[in-house]
Amino acid sequence: MEFFRIRRDIPFMRHALVFNIISALTFLAAVFFLATRGLHLSIEFTGGTVIEVAYAQTADIGKTRAAVEAMGFGEAQVQNFGTSRDVLVRLPLRGNVKQADLVDRVFDALCKAESGQVFRESESGQARIYCASAAGQPASLTLKQNQFVGPQVGKELAEDGVKALIFVVIGIMAYLAVRFEWKFSVAAIVANLHDVVIILGFFAFFQWEFSLSVLAAVLAVLGYSVNESVVIFDRIREAFRKYRKMTTHEVIDHAITSTMSRTIITHGCTQMMVLSMLLFGGPTLHYFAVALTIGILFGIYSSVFVAAAIAMWLGVKREDLVKGPVKESDPNDPNAGAVV
Numbered sequence: 247m248e249f250f251r252i253r254r255d256i257p258f259m260r261h262a263l264v265f266n267i268i269s270a271l272t273f274l275a276a277v278f279f280l281a282t283r284g285l286h287l288s289i290e291f292t293g294g295t296v297i298e299v300a301y302a303q304t305a306d307i308g309k310t311r312a313a314v315e316a317m318g319f320g321e322a323q324v325q326n327f328g329t330s331r332d333v334l335v336r337l338p339l340r341g342n343v344k345q346a347d348l349v350d351r352v353f354d355a356l357c358k359a360e361s362g363q364v365f366r367e368s369e370s371g372q373a374r375i376y377c378a379s380a381a382g383q384p385a386s387l388t389l390k391q392n393q394f395v396g397p398q399v400g401k402e403l404a405e406d407g408v409k410a411l412i413f414v415v416i417g418i419m420a421y422l423a424v425r426f427e428w429k430f431s432v433a434a435i436v437a438n439l440h441d442v443v444i445i446l447g448f449f450a451f452f453q454w455e456f457s458l459s460v461l462a463a464v465l466a467v468l469g470y471s472v473n474e475s476v477v478i479f480d481r482i483r484e485a486f487r488k489y490r491k492m493t494t495h496e497v498i499d500h501a502i503t504s505t506m507s508r509t510i511i512t513h514g515c516t517q518m519m520v521l522s523m524l525l526f527g528g529p530t531l532h533y534f535a536v537a538l539t540i541g542i543l544f545g546i547y548s549s550v551f552v553a554a555a556i557a558m559w560l561g562v563k564r565e566d567l568v569k570g571p572v573k574e575s576d577p578n579d580p581n582a583g584a585v586v
Contacts, residue, residue, distance in 0.1 A: 255503045259495040262555035269552055273440055276447020283450045288457035289323065289336045289395060291404050295348055297335040298390040299356060304330045307528070313359040314352060321455065325530040332390075349392045353377070360386045407461045414465055415439070418472050426479050429560040430553075434475040437553035441471050441544045445537055459534040467541030470516075474549040477505055479557075486564045494563060498554050509546060517542055 289296070310333055311324040323336040340348060357364050357377035365381055367374045376385035415435055422431040442464055449456050481501035489497065520542065524535035 252503050252506060255496070255499045258499050258502050258550060259555065259558060262551060262558070265551035266555055269440060269548070273443055276444045276450070279447050279450040280443070283453065285446065285450055285456040286453045287404075288455050289338055290458045291456070293339050293395050295337045295345055295392065295394055297337070297349055297352055297392045299333050299335065299353065300388045300390050301331045301333065302384065302386050305333045307333070309359055310335075310356060313355045317351065317355055345392070345394050349389070353389050357387055362386055403458065407458075410465060411442075414468050418468065422472070422476070422479070425476070426483065427562065429562045430479050430557050433553045433556035433560065434472055434479070436556055437475060437548040438468050438471045440548050440552055441467055441541055444544050445540050448540055449537070454533055454536065457533065459531075460537045463534045463537035463541065467538065467545060470542065471545035471549060474509065474545055475553045477508070478502055478549055478554055481505055482554075494558055498558055502550050502554060513542060513546055
């Protein structure tokens with residue numbers, strides 16, 4: 247399926263140097279902000295207190311968040327999990343407050359927001375803490391559990407995240423080297439890391455919270471970007487086989503032009519879904535959707551103006567990809583248009 251058909255190849259590679267200079271400046275700016283401002287890591291990485299509470303009715307997240315933020319414990323995370331009645335509260339490390347005291351104060355604040363008072367009972371040898379209008383009345387709010395996430399756990403999560411990123415990079419390079427050629431492998435991974443660093447640069451510059459969900463989005467962007475690069479590389483190999491009289495940059499221009507309609511359809515549909523998460527997903531999905539949005543936009547750009555251009559400058563040629571007899575193209579139609 248295609249929305250349009252471009253009859254003449256667009257000379258992308260003619261302007262590759264200019265666009266790559268822009269990419270290099272953007273990349274260096276991202277590195278600068280990462281080095282000077284750093285990432286604003288979430289509780290999963292820095293450690294903190296996690297409190298789980300259950301409401302009798304659907305929880306009003308806005309009211310719950312306001313009650314927690316009014317206590318002045320820093321940037322707290324309040325979100326639903328499991329059902330609309332279960333709420334998870336994450337608080338940053340507070341060295342001057344004991345965990346038990348912190349949990350009691352938070353639950354007391356949530357209970358007051360529900361116009362109730364806190365009661366403690368023992369059931370089957372286990373303490374039950376709940377909020378109700380009076381003793382013996384149905385609980386409007388119940389403390390399910392709480393736990394402390396130490397800095398060491400956060401450090402291990404950060405190290406595991408870096409390892410996951412490295413394994414993904416190695417896997418992508420190995421796959422492209424086997425399927426195409428090592429020059430394409432190097433070009434694609436440079437372009438993909440370009441996308442990752444720029445995403446991290448945005449988060450460092452604006453000091454957006456970098457959580458495990460954002461890390462998942464970064465890994466997803468790696469896979470998404472390499473998919474676009476593979477499509478273009480596949481068209482380059484196909485064009486080398488079909489159009490023998492074309493030069494390398496003409497082949498690359500034809501390959502990119504011929505995928506334009508497919509790119510618009512694929513990325514447009516994906517971006518609509520991501521924007522839906524960004525606009526309607528609430529705080530829980532906000533930064534996950536932000537990271538995906540940045541990654542998708544720069545992924546399109548890097549696949550065309552970074553990956554393809556680097557492959558051209560590395561000297562990719564017909565002999566690298568075509569192993570055998572080459573089909574001659576129609577001499578009267580060397581470009582043969584751009585068909586998706």
